[in-house]
Amino acid sequence: MSFNAPHIDYAALSPVLALTVGLCVVLLSAVFKPTRRMAPGLTIVTLAATAGLLIWRWDNPQGLVTGALRIDDLAISISLIAILTAAFAVFLSIREPAAEQAGSGEYHALLLGSVLGMVLLAQAQNLVTFFVAIETLSIPLYILCAANMRREKSLESGLKYLIVGSLGSATLLYGMAFLYGGSGSTDFAGIAAGISQKGVLGDPLVLIGIGMTAVGLAFKTSIAPFHQWTPDVYEGAPTPITGFMAVATKAAAFAVFVRFFDVALAPQASEWQPALAVLAAISIVAGNVGALGQDSLKRLLGYSGIAQAGYILGGLVVASEAGINALVFYLAGYAFMNLAAFAVVVARERETPCGDHIDAVRGLGAERPQLAWPLTISMLGLAGLPATVGFIGKLYLIEALVEGDYTWLAVFIAVGTMISLAYYLRVVAAMWMRPGGEAVATPAIAGASPEADPIDSEAGKRLYLVAPAMLAAAATVLFGVIPQPLVEFAQHAGASLF
Amino acid sequence: MTNSLLWTPLAFGLIGLAVPRRYAGWWATLGTAVTLGIAIALLAGFDSGASGLQDTVDVNWIPGLGVDYSLGVDGLNVFLLLLTAVLWTAGTAFAAFREQRQPHLFFLMMLLGETATLGSFLAQDLLLFVLFFDLMLVPFYFLFGAWGMDREGGPTAAAATLKMIVYTLIGSLLMLVAAIATAIISADGGHLTFSIAELAHHPLAEGSQRWIFWFFAAAFLVKMPAFLLHGWMPDAYRAAPLPALAVFSGVLAKVGAYGFLRVVLPLFPDATIEFQEVILVIALASILYGSVMAFTQTNVRLVAGYSSVAQLGFITAGIFALSADGADGAVLQMVNHGLVVAPLFVIVAILAERSGTEDLREMGGMAMKAPVLAALFLIVTLATLAMPGSANFIGEFYILNGLFDSKIVFAFVAISGVAMSAYYALRLYQRTMHNRRPEGLESREINWRDGIVLVPLVLCILGLALYPQLILKRTDASVQSSVAALGGTRPNREAAEQ
Numbered sequence: 001m002s003f004n005a006p007h008i009d010y011a012a013l014s015p016v017l018a019l020t021v022g023l024c025v026v027l028l029s030a031v032f033k034p035t036r037r038m039a040p041g042l043t044i045v046t047l048a049a050t051a052g053l054l055i056w057r058w059d060n061p062q063g064l065v066t067g068a069l070r071i072d073d074l075a076i077s078i079s080l081i082a083i084l085t086a087a088f089a090v091f092l093s094i095r096e097p098a099a100e101q102a103g104s105g106e107y108h109a110l111l112l113g114s115v116l117g118m119v120l121l122a123q124a125q126n127l128v129t130f131f132v133a134i135e136t137l138s139i140p141l142y143i144l145c146a147a148n149m150r151r152e153k154s155l156e157s158g159l160k161y162l163i164v165g166s167l168g169s170a171t172l173l174y175g176m177a178f179l180y181g182g183s184g185s186t187d188f189a190g191i192a193a194g195i196s197q198k199g200v201l202g203d204p205l206v207l208i209g210i211g212m213t214a215v216g217l218a219f220k221t222s223i224a225p226f227h228q229w230t231p232d233v234y235e236g237a238p239t240p241i242t243g244f245m246a247v248a249t250k251a252a253a254f255a256v257f258v259r260f261f262d263v264a265l266a267p268q269a270s271e272w273q274p275a276l277a278v279l280a281a282i283s284i285v286a287g288n289v290g291a292l293g294q295d296s297l298k299r300l301l302g303y304s305g306i307a308q309a310g311y312i313l314g315g316l317v318v319a320s321e322a323g324i325n326a327l328v329f330y331l332a333g334y335a336f337m338n339l340a341a342f343a344v345v346v347a348r349e350r351e352t353p354c355g356d357h358i359d360a361v362r363g364l365g366a367e368r369p370q371l372a373w374p375l376t377i378s379m380l381g382l383a384g385l386p387a388t389v390g391f392i393g394k395l396y397l398i399e400a401l402v403e404g405d406y407t408w409l410a411v412f413i414a415v416g417t418m419i420s421l422a423y424y425l426r427v428v429a430a431m432w433m434r435p436g437g438e439a440v441a442t443p444a445i446a447g448a449s450p451e452a453d454p455i456d457s458e459a460g461k462r463l464y465l466v467a468p469a470m471l472a473a474a475a476t477v478l479f480g481v482i483p484q485p486l487v488e489f490a491q492h493a494g495a496s497l498f
Numbered sequence: 499m500t501n502s503l504l505w506t507p508l509a510f511g512l513i514g515l516a517v518p519r520r521y522a523g524w525w526a527t528l529g530t531a532v533t534l535g536i537a538i539a540l541l542a543g544f545d546s547g548a549s550g551l552q553d554t555v556d557v558n559w560i561p562g563l564g565v566d567y568s569l570g571v572d573g574l575n576v577f578l579l580l581l582t583a584v585l586w587t588a589g590t591a592f593a594a595f596r597e598q599r600q601p602h603l604f605f606l607m608m609l610l611g612e613t614a615t616l617g618s619f620l621a622q623d624l625l626l627f628v629l630f631f632d633l634m635l636v637p638f639y640f641l642f643g644a645w646g647m648d649r650e651g652g653p654t655a656a657a658a659t660l661k662m663i664v665y666t667l668i669g670s671l672l673m674l675v676a677a678i679a680t681a682i683i684s685a686d687g688g689h690l691t692f693s694i695a696e697l698a699h700h701p702l703a704e705g706s707q708r709w710i711f712w713f714f715a716a717a718f719l720v721k722m723p724a725f726l727l728h729g730w731m732p733d734a735y736r737a738a739p740l741p742a743l744a745v746f747s748g749v750l751a752k753v754g755a756y757g758f759l760r761v762v763l764p765l766f767p768d769a770t771i772e773f774q775e776v777i778l779v780i781a782l783a784s785i786l787y788g789s790v791m792a793f794t795q796t797n798v799r800l801v802a803g804y805s806s807v808a809q810l811g812f813i814t815a816g817i818f819a820l821s822a823d824g825a826d827g828a829v830l831q832m833v834n835h836g837l838v839v840a841p842l843f844v845i846v847a848i849l850a851e852r853s854g855t856e857d858l859r860e861m862g863g864m865a866m867k868a869p870v871l872a873a874l875f876l877i878v879t880l881a882t883l884a885m886p887g888s889a890n891f892i893g894e895f896y897i898l899n900g901l902f903d904s905k906i907v908f909a910f911v912a913i914s915g916v917a918m919s920a921y922y923a924l925r926l927y928q929r930t931m932h933n934r935r936p937e938g939l940e941s942r943e944i945n946w947r948d949g950i951v952l953v954p955l956v957l958c959i960l961g962l963a964l965y966p967q968l969i970l971k972r973t974d975a976s977v978q979s980s981v982a983a984l985g986g987t988r989p990n991r992e993a994a995e996q
Contacts (some may be wrong), residue, residue, distance in 0.1 A: 399563060
């Protein structure tokens with residue numbers, strides 16, 4: 001009896017392997033009581049190596065592990081966004097109390113574990129890898145949210161995320177079971193083929209399956225009305241992790257969202273398109289209206305992320321190549337804009353006693369222009385004003401939507417953007433249009449944590465916080481003025497599906 | 499040439515960040531003066547006989563999205579460019595003579611504003627136009643919000659500015675959707691282009707034109723502002739710093755009117771004809787409402803502000819007369835009004851400095867010891883009320899002429915606006931300059947600093963009064979082709995020639 005081992009393409013698997021090895025090394029490094037900078041350093045090396053290997057595989061699509069995974073430009077572009085975000089999170093975590101309490105090695109190993117889940121998720125080709133990857137992504141995040149063990153809010157955030165996340169996963173899994181029942185396959189391509197030959201019994205099963213998987217993915221991407229956990233979890237989690245979740249989780253979940261709906265469920269497009277369009281519209285309204293009264297910057301960014309997820313979902317709704325291009329482009333731009341904002345929030349959290357309250361950035365324009373500019377650019381970009389990547393991203397999405405005959409959703413994006421100005425510009429106004437000073441003198445305003453972490457009055461000048469903020473803001477403006485490179489990057493991603 | 503005209507202000511603004519604080523204002527003024535020089539050179543090389551674009555620049559900017567960086571000069575915009583350059587030089591010089599907080603940022607924003615405004619006049623690509631149109635808001639948001647005045651018992655400068663931004667962006671975001679829809683419907687699956695000239699060759703079906711027309715019209719009418727969409731104006735005008743307000747009121751309002759001529763008339767001819775009377779009603783309502791409000795306001799800024807509403811109503815009426823005469827008059831009147839309203843705000847600033855108030859009831863007798871100031875103000879006043887002999891008279895004459903030909907009933911109502919403008923202009927002059935001098939008011943001649951700013955502007959008014967043909971001769975060919983699509987001919991002249 002002979003056993004034929006499947007052919008393993010190590011070259012194409014190399015990014016995943018590199019991440020796995022790096023994860024183990026970082027975890028083990030904690031055992032040997034290393035210097036303080038060892039774990040972050042190794043994490044950055046791992047991320048850089050993975051990114052390098054991913055870029056090496058660019059423009060060379062390939063199925064892996066007997067078709068369970070597929071490394072193509074969509075997977076690579078989304079993985080690169082996740083890795084970039086993780087690298088930012090590593091820098092923002094330097095001297096982060098959460099990282100020190102959880103143990104630097106463990107903290108960074110968990111971060112890498114989550115990235116591994118994202119890289120796998122972006123390549124998933126069947127329901128099993130899909131589910132395994134999404135859990136690999138989520139479980140480390142449940143722990144990381146609760147990493148700041150001395151803060152009640154952080155623990156609450158971790159628990160909330162665990163419960164809601166599990167509910168989402170369960171819904172997803174249930175939906176997958178229905179889909180398997182309806183189509184007779186776990187493979188995305190097989191599901192598409194199975195659905196096309198509609199059996200009498202197949203149809204209702206498939207519809208329920210589509211509905212439940214959509215709900216499960218909506219939980220993960222925080223699309224309304226499945227978004228209620230987002231602001232609470234974002235607020236309580238350690239801020240570098242919030243930034244990581246807001247960008248990377250969303251990117252990875254959207255990657256599989258795209259693959260699943262635009263490949264596996266493509267034959268049923270006319271049935272799920274209107275449903276997802278309605279979800280997008282609800283998300284745009286709920287996110288933008290919810291953000292209006294927020295005083296906590298992290299909650300504000302959380303709600304803004306819900307609205308932005310609604311915009312991004314628009315790219316999926318039209319189920320066209322232009323839509324996917326727009327979606328990837330917007331995700332990349334969204335990463336830059338959000339990372340700039342979170343870097344500034346981290347700096348101000350450590351520098352002032354106001355926590356992430358909006359008062360923390362009061363008078364920032366005069367006090368710390370090196371932080372005020374990145375946050376200003378980020379806010380203007382998220383609001384979609386010209387000369388930022390946010391404007392081009394909206395333009396791209398609206399173009400795809402109008403082309404796909406979803407002009408009404410494009411109008412929703414425009415209306416949502418108007419509402420969003422009220423809260424984005426409120427942050428800008430706090431920085432430039434009000435004198436600072438007195439806010440710093442009154443500690444523990446509502447929203448600030450009473451068990452606040454020690455204050456580092458020089459945090460606003462630290463290079464490891466200022467440089468990421470400046471870098472992300474510079475990218476926001478650069479790709480707003482010269483968007484063509486990023487457009488081509490996104491077009492590669494879209495072309496790999498159609 | 500067009501490129502250097504567009505980017506010179508911004509380049510000076512960015513370099514200005516490195517100039518010592520004391521000289522920041524002078525450096526910025528130098529930048530605007532250089533821009534003015536380029537604009538004059540552009541006019542000198544302008545071929546007045548041609549109706550097509552001259553000095554064009556056309557580069558593929560985002561090929562992936564069909565957006566070109568295309569600029570051009572023709573009879574419609576050449577004088578608006580010159581007006582922009584003139585007013586910005588005056589406004590910047592006026593600000594440079596006075597102490598500004600954070601001068602680097604102030605002058606950077608002023609110059610960014612100039613580049614954005616020039617860009618929206620120059621753009622020949624629909625999307626580039628929308629981009630610059632939105633970009634104009636960003637510097638003025640900062641200028642009004644950060645350097646504006648909080649009003650006692652009223653909204654803060656930041657709140658007033660936010661209101662302005664939300665109002666104007668409502669229009670311009672819908673315009674973004676409309677612009678994209680125009681291009682996509684017109685391309686009909688073929689080559690996607692946003693070039694205004696090419697889009698004009700493939701007019702849309704009437705049904706699409708209808709809604710797209712209103713999306714554009716909303717953006718332009720808010721910007722002007724027209725009656726019912728002017729809600730942002732009073733608060734923003736009261737908050738704004740006067741040098742910025744002078745250029746804002748002088749130039750930015752014209753971008754709306756210009757947008758009708760450049761975009762709406764050529765691209766949506768059927769809808770324009772269909773909704774001609776609706777827009778004319780709005781225009782007349784603006785004339786009547788603006789005039790009546792200008793009678794009753796006691797704040798000097800608001801008298802000027804509401805008079806602008808009335809004047810812009812006139813310009814809109816001229817455009818929507820849909821005849822060459824009306825449009826010729828509208829273009830002339832745009833320049834005239836800019837040249838009148840900017841010195842008016844400069845005078846308001848001078849008056850406010852001398853009397854310590856902007857309330858008409860507390861002013862008076864200023865002419866006593868300031869004959870030069872009084873004389874300059876008198877010239878501006880007479881131009882405002884369109885005294886025969888002034889270029890404003892010619893402009894209004896052309897507008898009414900065009901209106902008589904097409905819609906005689908509307909023309910009769912519009913004439914009342916001419917009479918009312920005499921009342922509010924003279925009221926403003928008398929209340930400030932004549933009457934008894936109240937306590938605490940200082941009647942003082944203008945100094946050479948303000949003279950340098952004011953006298954050239956007044957000379958421009960006088961120059962145009964003597965030779966309005968300077969504008970009419972150069973604009974006529976382009977205006978003819980802009981209204982040609984609507985069948986707008988010149989019946990009176992043709993009749994005369996026969």
